[in-house]
Amino acid sequence: MADQKNSFAVSIDLMKEDDLPDILAIEKESFATPWTKGMFKRELESEHSWCLCVRINLENRSVVAAYIIFWLVADEAHLHNLAVAKDYRRQGLAFHLMNVMREIAAKNEAVAQTLEVRESNAEAINLYRKCGFVVKGVRRHYYTDTKEDALIMWADVNP
Secondary structure, three states, rough: EEEOOOEEEEEEEEEEEHHHHHHHHHHHHHHOOOOHHHHHHHHOOOOOEEEEEEEEEEOOOOEEEEEEEEEEEOOEEEEEEEEEOOOOOOOOHHHHHHHHHHHHHHHOOOOEEEEEEOOOOOHHHHHHHHHOOOOEEEEEOOOOOOOEEEEEEEOOOOO
16 A cells, blocks of 8 residues: 555565564564563464564565454454554554454454553543544553553444
């Protein structure tokens, strides 16, 4: 897909272990308590996990600009991690990845999508609402680093 607002080509494909240095850099700039290399490696090895990257193709080089990790279990898709590199934020990449998650979930006969998000993460909550998610519950003190609550959000795969 080519982005009309910007002059770069975008592709989405499976994350590889070779992508982890770029993924870890995005993770570190995006989260106060980033995932470790081992956590990403476990996701890459999990039979339930879908690990996808957005690649930006600039002047004959490919840059990892964003990623999403979600599980397909039973009839649900569960978002585990989503981040966009600072230089590529506010260009629709996260929204597009959320739609790809929904499309993959639908092809695999999932009927619902779920996620947990920090209650203070207004930007992410707004994105998820744009994707059809609604708050259905709260996990008290879910985040061990700050004891912050998580909002549990749900959306139908085929609204």
